Amino acid sequence: MNTPEQSRSNAASAIKLEADKPTGEQPMELFITDEHTEYYLALKAGGDSDRGLLTGVLGGIGGCVLVGLGLIGAMQGKFDITYMTFSIGIPLFLVPFLWETLRPLPLPILFNRRTREVYYDHDGVLFHAPWDGIQAAAHEFQLVGTNIGSIQCASLEIRVWQFEKPETALMISLGAPFGKSLAMQKGFWEYIRAYMNNGPYFDEHGNHSEFDAFVKGQLAVRPKMSDSFKRTREQIKQAKREAGGKNYLSGSDVIKLILEPMFYPQARIQEFTYSIAKRRSRNRWPSVVVERLKANGPTTRLVDLECEKGAATGVECNAVTELK
Secondary structure, three states, X not given: OOOOOOOEEEEEEEEEEEOOOOOOOOOXXXXXXXXXXXXXXXXXXXXXXXXXXXXXXXXXXXHHHHHHHHHHHHHOOOHHHHHHHHHHHHHHHHHHHHHHXXXXXXXXXXXEOOOOEEXXXXXXXEEEEEOOOOEEEEEEEEEEEOOOEEEEEEEEEEEEEEOOEEEEEEEEEOOOOEOOOHHHHHHHHHHHHHXXXXXXXXXXXXXXXXXXXXXXXXXXXXXXXXXXXXXXXXXXXXXXXXXXXXXXXXXXXXHHXXXXXXXXXXXXXXXXXXXXXXXXXXXXXXXXHHHHHOOXXXXXXXXXXXXXXXXXXXXXXXXXXXXX
């Protein structure tokens, strides 16, 4: 029996979603998409979501303050202060920056529109699945505990097979399940379906569109720390218009106007560090994947390559079929 401090999960339902059948929900992005391009959709595979935070805190706050003091000292002719603050402030940025960018990020889950297949890296081993005929398993459950209360959860998983060894398979999760409902996961599956079947751009019903307004609107909902000051100013302008010239500034607005510009360097440096780490990590994909992500790359699927090598490797062409 679980103790009061233990949480328990209660399975509520499990359904199967398919690539060619609508779920009845509208497309919805759940803050999982890392890149939405014309040729591939990259989903965060989990882990190191806060990469760049250390550089942002040390470099964006401590480093910028020290460098700023050093510049003030130089303007006043106090170069001893400048030397001291620079010798501390610059390493405060460079050391964590190098540490966070030189360590590889987990590779994302890739949905390739050109070849209509999925790629996944598991500890340096390539897994894949063809999109046509793919199925996903969606499970809804609750986590219950005295400390956490009741949390609604729903998972969304697909099966992938090891390249050239289809007897080895994995179930991978498309994002964390916590705080999500079954309807939300269906909506995210519709987002993926619309991209793969009708994309790269589509409307709120998942139908093909020549314009990227809906997609950009979905991706823009994701909170971005460096945009917080911009959002605050827009909210204040809106409050001013609604107040008709009366006192519209609240105490929280004043605090935001003071603190958010102070934390802006931290947010920008964190985002910059993450982008560099992500770009460096992309080089870890095998060449068979890298060349298929290019606009003029081959369109053959990895399962087609396996079939071509079937006689030599013993790989069955129909090994990668459906989710059991």
